[in-house]
Amino acid sequence: MSxxxxxxxxxxxxxxxxxxxxxxxxxxLRGLAIALAVVLVSxxxxxxxxxxxxxxxxxxxxxxxxxxxxVPPDIGELQGGVNMLLVGTDECEPAxxxxxxxxxTGPDSDGSLNDVNLxxxxxxxxxxxxxISFPRDLMVPIPACTNADGQENSARSFAQINSAFEDGGxxxxxxTVSELSGLEIPFAAKVSFGGVINITDAxxxxxxxxxxxxxxxxxxxxxxxxxxxxxxxxALQFLRTRHGVGDGGDLGRISNQQQYMSRLAxxxxxxxxxxNPATLYKLASTALRNVDPSTSLTNPLTLVQIASAxxxxxxxxxxxxxxxxxxxxxxxxxxxxNEDDAKTLWAALAANQPLxxxxxxxxxxxxxxDPNATPAPSASASPEATGTPAPTDGATPTPxxxxxxxxxxxxxxxxTAAQATCSNGNVxx
Numbered sequence: 001m002s003x004x005x006x007x008x009x010x011x012x013x014x015x016x017x018x019x020x021x022x023x024x025x026x027x028x029l030r031g032l033a034i035a036l037a038v039v040l041v042s043x044x045x046x047x048x049x050x051x052x053x054x055x056x057x058x059x060x061x062x063x064x065x066x067x068x069x070x071v072p073p074d075i076g077e078l079q080g081g082v083n084m085l086l087v088g089t090d091e092c093e094p095a096x097x098x099x100x101x102x103x104x105t106g107p108d109s110d111g112s113l114n115d116v117n118l119x120x121x122x123x124x125x126x127x128x129x130x131x132i133s134f135p136r137d138l139m140v141p142i143p144a145c146t147n148a149d150g151q152e153n154s155a156r157s158f159a160q161i162n163s164a165f166e167d168g169g170x171x172x173x174x175x176t177v178s179e180l181s182g183l184e185i186p187f188a189a190k191v192s193f194g195g196v197i198n199i200t201d202a203x204x205x206x207x208x209x210x211x212x213x214x215x216x217x218x219x220x221x222x223x224x225x226x227x228x229x230x231x232x233x234x235a236l237q238f239l240r241t242r243h244g245v246g247d248g249g250d251l252g253r254i255s256n257q258q259q260y261m262s263r264l265a266x267x268x269x270x271x272x273x274x275x276n277p278a279t280l281y282k283l284a285s286t287a288l289r290n291v292d293p294s295t296s297l298t299n300p301l302t303l304v305q306i307a308s309a310x311x312x313x314x315x316x317x318x319x320x321x322x323x324x325x326x327x328x329x330x331x332x333x334x335x336x337x338n339e340d341d342a343k344t345l346w347a348a349l350a351a352n353q354p355l356x357x358x359x360x361x362x363x364x365x366x367x368x369x370d371p372n373a374t375p376a377p378s379a380s381a382s383p384e385a386t387g388t389p390a391p392t393d394g395a396t397p398t399p400x401x402x403x404x405x406x407x408x409x410x411x412x413x414x415x416t417a418a419q420a421t422c423s424n425g426n427v428x429x
Contacts, residue, residue, distance in 0.1 A: 061292040064294070082309065087190045088191050122306070131319070133323060134323045136160070139331075141158065142159045147167060147168050197231075197232045198290075205229040207267070238423075252424075255361060256362075269315075324337070357414050359409065359413050366423070368424045
């Protein structure tokens with residue numbers, strides 16, 4: 001795909017780089033999906049209680065999942081583990097078309113792709129949260145699905161994962177990830193444009209760390225090293241940047257976004273946010289207004305249960321993982337599942353075992369450990385008592401051998417919310 005560098009001062013959303021399908025909008029959605037994922041796993045019960053007031057808008061476009069597993073009862077504490085899929089779609093909406101140039105004026109402007117696929121696994125007692133990102137260029141089997149027009153699309157044995165939404169909407173994406181992971185997924189939600197801007201503004205921005213300066217003409221970023229508060233359009237561009245971090249690929253960008261997720265989780269559990277009901281409600285309502293849920297999520301009590309189940313999960317037990325991949329031998333712009341490493345991950349989740357990351361912080365070299373990180377508060381100290389929780393450095397502590405912890409293969413990159421990382425920008429001193 002040819003690329004044209006934007007003229008000076010022009011700040012439009014760039015195309016997705018090396019991938020053949022267009023993706024400028026996808027990066028906005030990826031940012032929104034990331035923010036919503038962290039709200040869901042870290043925002044506490046405020047998100048759920050806000051849903052009671054926002055039920056009408058939240059349920060207007062609810063989707064029935066094919067062969068949907070039975071959902072937990074809506075009375076009492078949530079029992080067992082929970083799997084939820086959060087999907088961000090690359091699509092054009094009139095309110096945002098001005099930002100996306102050719103993407104929203106060309107012949108494919110009506111298309112929708114699931115460019116963000118986040119599987120959120122909440123374990124049974126003790127509660128832990130694992131957020132697994134599936135790269136948009138991952139080649140996988142896609143089952144037969146029926147689209148919104150009633151057209152049956154045949155199963156495909158080897159297709160790009162982000163085409164599943166076009167085949168059959170949210171339900172088809174859930175089926176695809178369920179078959180890939182072997183997990184039942186009773187809950188799902190789809191998000192579209194704009195929310196990342198509103199969400200970061202609602203909490204006053206997120207402080208991200210830049211280890212080396214970032215210069216990316218495709219997003220308009222030209223930022224020095226250091227701590228930077230990103231909000232609004234700048235937050236979107238930070239989440240989008242690919243050329244500005246690591247090796248310039250999508251895998252590096254995913255890890256850069258995981259830094260954002262980790263720091264957003266810390267911000268959401270800080271005294272600054274937790275002590276401000278107006279901020280919490282604004283954040284929750286902004287998220288809910290940008291979500292089309294599965295019908296299984298439309299009961300506000302279900303959201304209360306899910307949020308309550310995760311509100312006290314320690315940062316060290318919130319793990320952001322990139323689904324393990326290898327190079328596609330037939331196409332250098334695609335990746336294929338690393339099934340051996342994935343089996344270890346799925347088995348650990350099924351057995352409700354704690355995870356220890358042993359591999360890189362980043363596939364694609366998108367982040368490095370924060371050299372200035374301070375130790376995290378002790379496990380006995382609550383966020384309310386300590387103020388903003390401080391992440392630890394990039395090192396992963398050695399677990400107690402008796403804890404049953406599963407050390408993940410080195411091919412699985414990621415970080416916990418207790419680890420502090422910084423963007424590995426492309427500008428070196």
